[in-house]
Amino acid sequence: MNEGAYDERRLRDFIAGRTSGFSRRTLLALTAAAGVGAALPGTPAQAAGPIVKPLPADLFRSLGTNAETLWSALKGQGYYVPVDRFFVRNHTVTPTIDASTWSLEISGSGTRTAHFTLDDLKRLPSVTRPVAIECAGNGRGYFTTQQGQTVSGTAWRLGAIGVGKWKGVRLSTVLRRAGISRHAVDVQPIGLDPNFVSGGVDLGPVRRPFPVRKAFDDVLLAYELNDEPLPPDHGFPVRVVVPEWIGISSIKWVGRIEVSAEPLFSPWNTQFYRLFGEGFPADGAPFDRQVVKSAFELEPGTVFRAGTRTRLTGRSWSSDGPIREVKVSTDGGATWRRARPYGSTPGGVWQRWEYDWTPAAGEHVLLARATDVRGNTQPEVTRHNTLGYLFDAVVKVPVTAA
Ligand SMILES: Nc1nc2c(c(=O)[nH]1)N[C@H]1C(S)=C(S)[C@@H](COP(=O)(O)O)O[C@H]1N2
Numbered sequence: 511m512n513e514g515a516y517d518e519r520r521l522r523d524f525i526a527g528r529t530s531g532f533s534r535r536t537l538l539a540l541t542a543a544a545g546v547g548a549a550l551p552g553t554p555a556q557a558a559g560p561i562v563k564p565l566p567a568d569l570f571r572s573l574g575t576n577a578e579t580l581w582s583a584l585k586g587q588g589y590y591v592p593v594d595r596f597f598v599r600n601h602t603v604t605p606t607i608d609a610s611t612w613s614l615e616i617s618g619s620g621t622r623t624a625h626f627t628l629d630d631l632k633r634l635p636s637v638t639r640p641v642a643i644e645c646a647g648n649g650r651g652y653f654t655t656q657q658g659q660t661v662s663g664t665a666w667r668l669g670a671i672g673v674g675k676w677k678g679v680r681l682s683t684v685l686r687r688a689g690i691s692r693h694a695v696d697v698q699p700i701g702l703d704p705n706f707v708s709g710g711v712d713l714g715p716v717r718r719p720f721p722v723r724k725a726f727d728d729v730l731l732a733y734e735l736n737d738e739p740l741p742p743d744h745g746f747p748v749r750v751v752v753p754e755w756i757g758i759s760s761i762k763w764v765g766r767i768e769v770s771a772e773p774l775f776s777p778w779n780t781q782f783y784r785l786f787g788e789g790f791p792a793d794g795a796p797f798d799r800q801v802v803k804s805a806f807e808l809e810p811g812t813v814f815r816a817g818t819r820t821r822l823t824g825r826s827w828s829s830d831g832p833i834r835e836v837k838v839s840t841d842g843g844a845t846w847r848r849a850r851p852y853g854s855t856p857g858g859v860w861q862r863w864e865y866d867w868t869p870a871a872g873e874h875v876l877l878a879r880a881t882d883v884r885g886n887t888q889p890e891v892t893r894h895n896t897l898g899y900l901f902d903a904v905v906k907v908p909v910t911a912a
């Protein structure tokens with residue numbers, strides 16, 4: 511298939527809501543031909559260390575350039591995850607960006623070119639929305655520790671999720687003002703952090719395209735998190751927030767948004783963030799949405815007092831709608847009972863729940879399984895994929911009572 515034919519087919523796939531069935535080699539060739547990778551002139555992005563905010567050991571587990579939230583640190587917290595414990599996923603480092611000289615460029619074959627300063631964006635009508643940012647690899651470590659499988663990537667437990675209250679401007683508002691063409695099909699935000707180098711290859715700036723349809727549906731350009739200006743680690747001065755889609759969609763430190771009349775590709779939708787392995791297409795299966803998960807607000811190995819009633823708490827979430835029911839087992843899965851939901855659930859992003867338990871002395875295995883309003887639920891085993899994405903199986907949490 512030549513490139514023209516390929517593009518046509520890809521375009522038809524996009525329009526039909528399908529994104530599978532194309533050749534990886536063609537994709538890689540296209541990625542190379544696109545000539546992406548040059549940093550924007552006049553927008554210095556200095557390294558300030560992988561992560562700027564403090565990462566105390568009672569709030570975070572550090573994983574290279576990333577840090578995951580300890581679930582015990584969410585106990586007693588409200589619906590939103592405070593910034594001091596919001597997980598960070600950096601491909602390289604948090605850049606230092608001067609908001610007074612920063613501007614956002616909108617350009618490409620599907621739009622007129624336009625620039626917006628931070629003040630320009632703040633003058634546009636704003637929206638505030640509860641949205642979860644969750645890494646597609648959240649739970650990846652359990653492929654190994656629970657399923658005995660080999661996967662590559664950061665071995666997250668379940669702490670690569672945070673629900674925030676994001677304020678910003680609708681991407682659709684900005685794209686209309688810029689002068690988006692009716693021929694535009696794809697939108698690709700590009701980060702101002704340093705280029706990502708993998709296996710000695712410079713893959714250019716972090717970026718991942720999504721369809722114009724999604725851009726006009728519910729995507730935000732956020733400049734506030736939890737009623738404060740965006741913190742450096744979470745994308746200051748402006749990040750993209752893509753509700754219900756995997757975290758990589760929500761590009762931080764956005765400097766340019768490419769709007770294209772042709773389908774766009776980046777290593778982040780061809781090499782990474784596809785499902786590879788046995789039973790998947792050779793080119794990998796594409797995906798954008800998250801799955802159903804549950805977590806107890808405690809660490810594995812917690813020691814409880816035997817014979818004393820204790821209140822277990824946790825949270826469950828799905829990208830496909832609010833949670834309908836959570837069941838808990840305290841005996842390794844032999845018996846299950848309903849957990850009690852509590853608290854307000856703005857936007858239905860996740861559900862807090864509690865479960866009273868009086869443990870006998872000894873070892874116990876806790877499990878929680880959620881079902882959302884559409885009937886999606888958590889399996890016992892997640893189907894293996896080599897990059898370890900979308901782990902949704904019920905997690906076994908060993909604890910002790912003494
Ligand atoms: N520019 C840029 N945007 C990025 C990333 C990055 O490394 N650089 N990481 C992505 C990934 S993989 C995730 S999971 C989320 C994490 O957002 P957070 O660090 O605010 O929690 O940001 C996404 N946006």
Ligand SMILES: [Mo]
Pocket residue numbers: 599644645646647757758
């Ligand atoms: Mo991620």
